[in-house]
Structure formats: structure tokens, C-alpha cells
Amino acid sequence: MSVRIDVGLGPRSYAIHAGAGVLAQAGNLLAPFARGTVPVVSDENVAVRHLPALQNALTAAGIQNRPIVLPPGEGTKSFAGLESLCTALLESGVERGGLIIALGGGVIGDLTGFAAGVLKRGIAFAQIPTTLLAQVDSSVGGKTAINTAQGKNLIGMFHQPRIVLADVTTLTTLPPRELRAGYAEVVKYGALGDEDFFGWLETNGAKVVSGDTQARIHAVAHSCKMKADIVARDEREAGERALLNLGHTFGHALEAATGYSERLLHGEGVAVGMALALRLSARLNLCPVNDVVRLERHLRTVGLPAAIADIPGPRPAADVLIAHMAHDKKAEGGKLTFILTRGLGKAFVTQDVPDDALHEILSA
Numbered sequence: 461m462s463v464r465i466d467v468g469l470g471p472r473s474y475a476i477h478a479g480a481g482v483l484a485q486a487g488n489l490l491a492p493f494a495r496g497t498v499p500v501v502s503d504e505n506v507a508v509r510h511l512p513a514l515q516n517a518l519t520a521a522g523i524q525n526r527p528i529v530l531p532p533g534e535g536t537k538s539f540a541g542l543e544s545l546c547t548a549l550l551e552s553g554v555e556r557g558g559l560i561i562a563l564g565g566g567v568i569g570d571l572t573g574f575a576a577g578v579l580k581r582g583i584a585f586a587q588i589p590t591t592l593l594a595q596v597d598s599s600v601g602g603k604t605a606i607n608t609a610q611g612k613n614l615i616g617m618f619h620q621p622r623i624v625l626a627d628v629t630t631l632t633t634l635p636p637r638e639l640r641a642g643y644a645e646v647v648k649y650g651a652l653g654d655e656d657f658f659g660w661l662e663t664n665g666a667k668v669v670s671g672d673t674q675a676r677i678h679a680v681a682h683s684c685k686m687k688a689d690i691v692a693r694d695e696r697e698a699g700e701r702a703l704l705n706l707g708h709t710f711g712h713a714l715e716a717a718t719g720y721s722e723r724l725l726h727g728e729g730v731a732v733g734m735a736l737a738l739r740l741s742a743r744l745n746l747c748p749v750n751d752v753v754r755l756e757r758h759l760r761t762v763g764l765p766a767a768i769a770d771i772p773g774p775r776p777a778a779d780v781l782i783a784h785m786a787h788d789k790k791a792e793g794g795k796l797t798f799i800l801t802r803g804l805g806k807a808f809v810t811q812d813v814p815d816d817a818l819h820e821i822l823s824a
């Protein structure tokens with residue numbers, strides 16, 4: 461069972477197929493884009509669990525394929541990782557008019573998309589996301605990047621995939637903590653633009669997290685639909701797309717202050733960041749306090765952190781967090797940009813946040 465969602469970008473339009481069993485159909489779905497040998501880029505954790513099923517589906521459809529398996533983890537999304545992937549892709553025999561497949565989480569998707577974008581001045585690629593975060597966010601919208609010593613995702617390009625295949629059955633092998641971290645990005649869609657979806661999550665979120673297939677399909681498909689619509693209206697983040705960064709300015713600062721360590725996964729940082737964004741909104745009399753309570757309660761119900769105090773280890777100081785925010789690429793013209801909200805589902809972009817209110821929220 462699967463749902464098709466279209467990302468309407470004129471000549472760069474593509475379909476997202478979200479459901480259970482999509483991997484088994486990958487051969488037929490990818491056949492229109494495949495030419496010659498198709499490299500399949502993955503990481504060691506994903507390859508051992510899901511590469512054989514994908515290769516079987518490709519082979520059954522007559523698609524020659526060649527796996528390229530990289531070490532797992534954020535460190536692979538680096539200049540060194542890009543160089544070794546580009547070398548392996550050039551040696552794979554991939555054609556200029558061919559296809560590259562990314563099978564994995566956001567690390568593999570972001571790195572492979574970037575490599576595909578620069579290799580031979582641009583080769584088509586397909587996203588087969590295997591984490592919840594990648595299925596609802598990173599595989600859709602064409603942002604690709606690597607990290608450098610100066611920060612995350614500072615070197616990259618927009619390169620849209622030709623197709624996205626999100627099979628929720630691949631999530632059954634994902635460590636529960638990674639699953640919950642990805643779920644924070646699902647909550648983000650409700651919090652930024654759809655209060656009814658947030659209400660659905662309050663009722664069904666525990667099922668999404670515990671493994672109910674139908675609930676997962678609905679959560680992934682609805683999130684992808686919301687992202688697809690936003691990206692179609694604002695591909696290059698000139699305006700509305702910035703709403704997808706709800707919780708990220710705070711989240712990135714928390715990730716940096718905790719050393720990008722096991723203390724805080726990206727999605728967990730987004731969870732705390734969203735709670736801080738709503739608290740700041742309430743402090744500025746923009747958002748009902750009850751909406752802050754609902755968000756924090758829901759995050760905690762599914763096992764996500766909802767406050768700085770929930771992060772294990774020493775508490776990062778407000779000044780340290782503000783300094784990290786100033787380095788974030790969302791700081792423009794010396795002013796910090798925030799995504800605040802007038803209530804659940806009503807996010808907006810602003811640079812108008814008094815320093816004392818920010819300091820107070822980060823110190824509370």
C-alpha cells in the first residue's frame with residue numbers, strides 16, 4: 461500500500477511514493493530513470509539490512525547496479541567523504557545521463573545528492589530514505605550539503621531528486637532513539653502549519669513511534685505533502701520555506717553547545733528548540749500558553765526532550781547558546797532570524813525578538 465505525492469517544480473517536478481512495500485517495487489518505479497550501471501550509495505548499517513532487497517528489485521527489473529557502501533555517521537558528510545564518493549562513482553561507470561541511488565538516512569541522502577549534483581556537471585539521483593527524519597524531511601526538497609570545520613551544511617547546492625521512495629517498513633530496523641528523533645520533525649509540521657495534524661499526532665503519535673504501519677504511512681505521507689507544497693511555492697527559501705526551520709535555530713545552538721555528541725541527536729535538538737520557540741512566542745504574548753503546554757506534553761509523551769534541563773550533562777549557558785546562534789547561517793545582516801508562532805499551526809518568520817526575552821527563555 462502506498463501514497464503518491466507530487467512535488468510541483470515545473471521541469472524539476474517529481475513524485476514521492478510513501479508506503480509499505482515500496483522497496484520491492486523500486487525496480488519498476490526507477491526503471492524510467494535508469495541507464496547503464498546504476499550506483500547505489502548506502503552506509504554500512506543500512507546496507508546490511510536493506511541493500512539486498514533493493515538489489516533484488518533492481519535486478520528483477522533488469523537494472524544493472526553497483527553498491528558503494530560508506531561508513532555510517534555525520535563524519536561521512538565531509539570533504540573527505542565527498543572525494544571518496546566521487547571517486548567511487550566515477551569508477552562505477554555511471555553515465556552522464558544515468559541515475560545514482562541514495563539508500564540511507566539524511567547523511568547518505570545529503571552527501572549523495574551533492575555528489576550527483578557536481579559529478580559530470582549534474583547527474584540524476586533518486587532518494588530512498590531509511591530513517592524517519594529522511595523520509596519526512598531531508599529526502600524531499602533538494603537541499604544537499606556537506607559539513608566543514610566552520611559548521612554543518614555550509615557547502616552545498618539545491619539538486620532535486622528525480623523520485624523519492626519512502627518505505628516505512630525500513631524503519632523497523634531503525635534504533636528507537638533515532639526513530640523518536642525523526643518523529644520530532646513530524647511534530648514540526650503540525651506545529652508550523654497544521655493544528656489538525658498536530659491533534660492527530662496527539663492521538664496517534666504513540667502508534668507512529670511504536671511501529672503501527674498505517675499510522676506511520678499517514679504521518680510520512682502527510683509530512684511529505686506539507687513539505688512538497690511549501691517547496692513548490694518556495695524552492696530556494698526566499699520566504700515560506702524558512703518555516704521548516706521551526707526549532708532549528710535553537711536546536712542547532714544546542715547541538716553545537718553539546719559538541720554534536722550522543723548527548724543530543726539532531727531531532728532531539730529540534731524537539732527542545734520547538735518548545736523554546738513556542739515558549740518565546742508565549743513570552744512575547746504571541747502564542748497561547750496552553751499551546752506551549754500541549755507541545756511539551758506531546759513531546760514528552762513520545763519520549764522526546766522538551767526543555768534544556770532534559771538534556772543530559774552540564775546545562776549550556778544562555779550566552780553560549782546565543783553566540784552559537786549568531787554563527788548559524790540563518791543569521792542575516794547581523795540579526796538573528798527566528799521562527800515564532802501565533803499558536804500551534806501558525807508559524808511565521810521574524811527578526812524582531814528583544815535580547816532580554818531571548819536570554820530569559822534560554823536561562824529558565
Ligand code: NAD
Pocket residue numbers: 503504505506509532533534537564565566567568570590591593594597598599600601602603604612613630631632633634635638726
Ligand atoms: P543518519 O543518516 O546518520 O542516520 C542515523 C543512523 O541510523 C545512522 O547510524 C545510520 O547508519 C542508521 N540507519 C539509517 N537507516 C537505518 C535503518 N533503516 N535501520 C538501521 N539503521 C539505520 O541521520 P539522519 O537523522 O537520517 O539524517 C541526519 C542528516 O540529515 C544530518 O546531516 C542533517 O544535516 C541532514 N538533514 C538534511 C535536510 C535536508 O533538507 N537536506 C533536512 C534535515 C536534516
Ligand code: GLY
Pocket residue numbers: 597598600601603697701704705
Ligand atoms: N529541512 C529544511 C528544508 O528542507 O528547507
